[in-house]
Amino acid sequence: MMKLYWARGTCALAAHIALEEAGAAYETERVDFATAGQRSPEYLKINPKGRVPALVTDRGVLSENPAILGYIAETFQDAKLASIADSFAFAQMQAFNLFLCATVHPAFAHRFRPERYAESDEAKADVKAKAPAALADHFRLIEDRFSDGRTWVNGDAYSVSDPYLYVFTRWLFRDGMGDPHRFPHSLAHMTRVDCRPAVQRVLAAEDDVAIAP
Numbered sequence: 001m002m003k004l005y006w007a008r009g010t011c012a013l014a015a016h017i018a019l020e021e022a023g024a025a026y027e028t029e030r031v032d033f034a035t036a037g038q039r040s041p042e043y044l045k046i047n048p049k050g051r052v053p054a055l056v057t058d059r060g061v062l063s064e065n066p067a068i069l070g071y072i073a074e075t076f077q078d079a080k081l082a083s084i085a086d087s088f089a090f091a092q093m094q095a096f097n098l099f100l101c102a103t104v105h106p107a108f109a110h111r112f113r114p115e116r117y118a119e120s121d122e123a124k125a126d127v128k129a130k131a132p133a134a135l136a137d138h139f140r141l142i143e144d145r146f147s148d149g150r151t152w153v154n155g156d157a158y159s160v161s162d163p164y165l166y167v168f169t170r171w172l173f174r175d176g177m178g179d180p181h182r183f184p185h186s187l188a189h190m191t192r193v194d195c196r197p198a199v200q201r202v203l204a205a206e207d208d209v210a211i212a213p
């Protein structure tokens with residue numbers, strides 16, 4: 001059986017929701033960031049990068065959200081969590097997921113983990129200060145994507161991109177990020193994702209709640 005390593009309030013929520021949406025048989029193990037569980041010798045054997053999510057499969061461990069999400073979509077094709085038969089549509093989905101992974105997520109890390117990027121207090125403050133403006137630029141692109149009236153990130157069909165975007169829209173509500181209501185399409189999308197039974201089940205399992213926009 002697959003096993004997902006996750007931590008509360010993290011990007012691992014996307015993979016957790018995708019597994020639940022897929023109807024996969026899986027178990028989970030919480031990594032406790034409060035006690036630096038992600039850097040424990042036991043966890044570093046699972047993911048030497050010391051990050052969540054990590055998905056243990058019968059062929060080995062997968063890390064990195066776009067890889068995990070693509071793997072879930074391809075493994076559980078009946079759940080229709082991606083356009084598997086259409087290589088171009090699949091690549092477009094991956095392009096969006098990689099944008100979240102390589103651009104949006106690091107911009108949040110500048111805000112929440114400035115110690116990764118700078119040494120002095122002054123430099124860390126600078127790194128933090130710049131993040132909300134960068135994120136506003138990224139979310140404006142996401143808003144543009146929804147301006148054609150689409151329901152989900154990739155069009156009319158829900159895909160693994162949706163829980164992934166959901167994670168970051170929720171993070172807009174954290175301290176210092178400015179007014180999330182500047183991004184109405186993203187907030188409406190977050191609410192649509194919240195309404196999905198699989199999402200409700202995962203939030204309950206993670207002892208988390210939907211955010212009221």
Ligand SMILES: N[C@@H](CCC(=O)N[C@@H](CS)C(=O)NCC(=O)O)C(=O)O
Binds near residue numbers: 064101
């Ligand atoms: N590129 C990775 C990023 C994973 C990542 O940074 N996860 C964060 C949680 S959102 C983490 O595990 N942080 C632990 C730490 O920085 O010590 C992915 O998309 O899976």
